[in-house]
Amino acid sequence: MAVRDRNKHVLFLRSGNLCAFPGCKTHLVEDRTKSDPPSIVGVICHIKGQKPGSSRYDPDMSHADRDSVDNLILFCPTHHKVVDDQPNEYTVENLQKFKYDHEKWVNDWEHVSREVSNITFSELDVITKYLVENAPSEYAIRVVSPKEKIRRNELSEQVENLIRMGMAQVKLVREFIKRNLDPEFGERLRSGFVDKYNALVKKGLKGDILFYSLFDFASMGSTDFGQKAAGLVVLSYFFESCDVFEI
Numbered sequence: 001m002a003v004r005d006r007n008k009h010v011l012f013l014r015s016g017n018l019c020a021f022p023g024c025k026t027h028l029v030e031d032r033t034k035s036d037p038p039s040i041v042g043v044i045c046h047i048k049g050q051k052p053g054s055s056r057y058d059p060d061m062s063h064a065d066r067d068s069v070d071n072l073i074l075f076c077p078t079h080h081k082v083v084d085d086q087p088n089e090y091t092v093e094n095l096q097k098f099k100y101d102h103e104k105w106v107n108d109w110e111h112v113s114r115e116v117s118n119i120t121f122s123e124l125d126v127i128t129k130y131l132v133e134n135a136p137s138e139y140a141i142r143v144v145s146p147k148e149k150i151r152r153n154e155l156s157e158q159v160e161n162l163i164r165m166g167m168a169q170v171k172l173v174r175e176f177i178k179r180n181l182d183p184e185f186g187e188r189l190r191s192g193f194v195d196k197y198n199a200l201v202k203k204g205l206k207g208d209i210l211f212y213s214l215f216d217f218a219s220m221g222s223t224d225f226g227q228k229a230a231g232l233v234v235l236s237y238f239f240e241s242c243d244v245f246e247i
Contacts, residue, residue, distance in 0.1 A: 004067065006209070007067060007068065007069050007072065008044060009205075009209060009213075010069050010209065011044060011069055011072050011073075011074055012028070012029070012042070012074065013209070013212045013213065013216060014069070014103045014106065014107065015028075015042075015073075015074040015102065015103060015106060016106035016107075016216075016221070016223050017029045017042070017216070017221050018074075018102070018106065018223060019042070019074065019075050019076040019079055020073050020074050020075060020098050020099055020102035020103075021075055021076070021079035021082075021083070021098065022098060022101070022102075024075075024076060024079055025223070026041075026076040027221075028040065028041055028042025028074060028076060029041070029042065029221070041076065041077065042074050042075070042076065043074070043075050043076070043077055043080035044072055044073075044074060045072070045073050045074070045075050045080050045083060045084065045095075046066065046067075046071055046072060047071050047072070047073055047092055047095045047096060047099065048061055048066065048071055048092055050066060050067075054084075055083070055084045055087040055090075056087055056091070056092050056095075058092075073095055073098060073099045083095065106223065108225075109158075109161075109162065111225040112162075112165075112225055112228050112229050112232060113165055113229075114225075115225045115226045115228070115229035116165055116166065116168065116169055116229045116232065116233060117168075117169070118226070118229070119169055119172055119226075119229055119230050119233055120172075121172070121176055121179075123226055123227060123229070123230035124172060124173065124176045124230055124233070124234070125176075126220075126227065126230070127218060127219070127220065127227070127230045127231055127234050128176065128177075128185075128189055128234070149239070149242070149245055149246075150163065152245075152246055153206070153207060153210075153245045153246055154206075154207045155207060155208060155211060156207075156208050158208075159208050159211050159212075162211075162215075162232060162236075163235075163236050163239055165232065165236075166232040166233045166235060166236025166237075166239075167236045167237075167239075167240055169233045169236075170233060170236055170237040170240055172233065173233060173234055173237040174237070177189065190238065190241075190243055193214075193218070193234075193235075193238050193243060193244060194238075194243050194244065196214065196217050197210075197214060197243075197244040197245075200213050200214065210245075211235075211245075214235055214244065215228075215231060215232060215235055216231075217231075218231035218232070218234045218235045219231025219232070
């Protein structure tokens with residue numbers, strides 16, 4: 001049974017596009033050119049094997065549980081082979097711990113929370129330059145209460161807390177845009193963000209998955225907590241201004 005696209009997407013987001021093998025942290029999606037599509041080098045591994053004869057196969061496991069996000073772990077090609085070739089060394093318990101430790105590290109919001117208060121123009125400069133380079137030519141803006149917007153988009157309490165955390169520093173984004181010598185900078189920045197949002201919506205993403213996908217885009221897929229904090233602030237700025245998410 002093939003892994004569903006939604007589960008693949010959630011796995012890559014939880015893993016931060018990084019190999020979960022301890023000490024590896026190889027980037028698993030290469031997207032550095034505008035002329036070619038992204039190259040996905042990561043390999044999805046089943047902790048308990050996918051079919052009879054595969055490593056760590058559990059005959060009592062249902063198809064749904066076997067392809068669930070909890071039974072999937074993301075590796076680079078090298079460590080995927082190592083883990084599957086050595087099932088006695090890399091047991092179910094070992095891999096479950098690899099997964100837990102790695103995803104906890106990637107999604108450690110306490111680190112992000114501490115870094116939000118330390119955001120400076122230098123972090124914002126890196127983020128906004130990246131977004132401007134991906135800007136199209138059109139955008140739209142409306143105004144609505146953030147609380148109402150959170151409810152309408154069925155965002156979780158965790159996401160709501162992240163948005164509120166980021167909104168505490170959105171004044172930095174406003175000031176950054178205001179100080180930029182290019183009068184069209186703010187519009188191009190907004191357009192780049194809205195374009196990415198629309199592309200994700202067309203793929204069927206919504207709710208928390210849509211938020212985390214935009215968060216990954218805003219922080220450029222970085223695992224640096226300072227960059228992630230800056231990305232959260234920029235995302236919160238556009239959420240507050242109603243440029244992204246249904247209103």
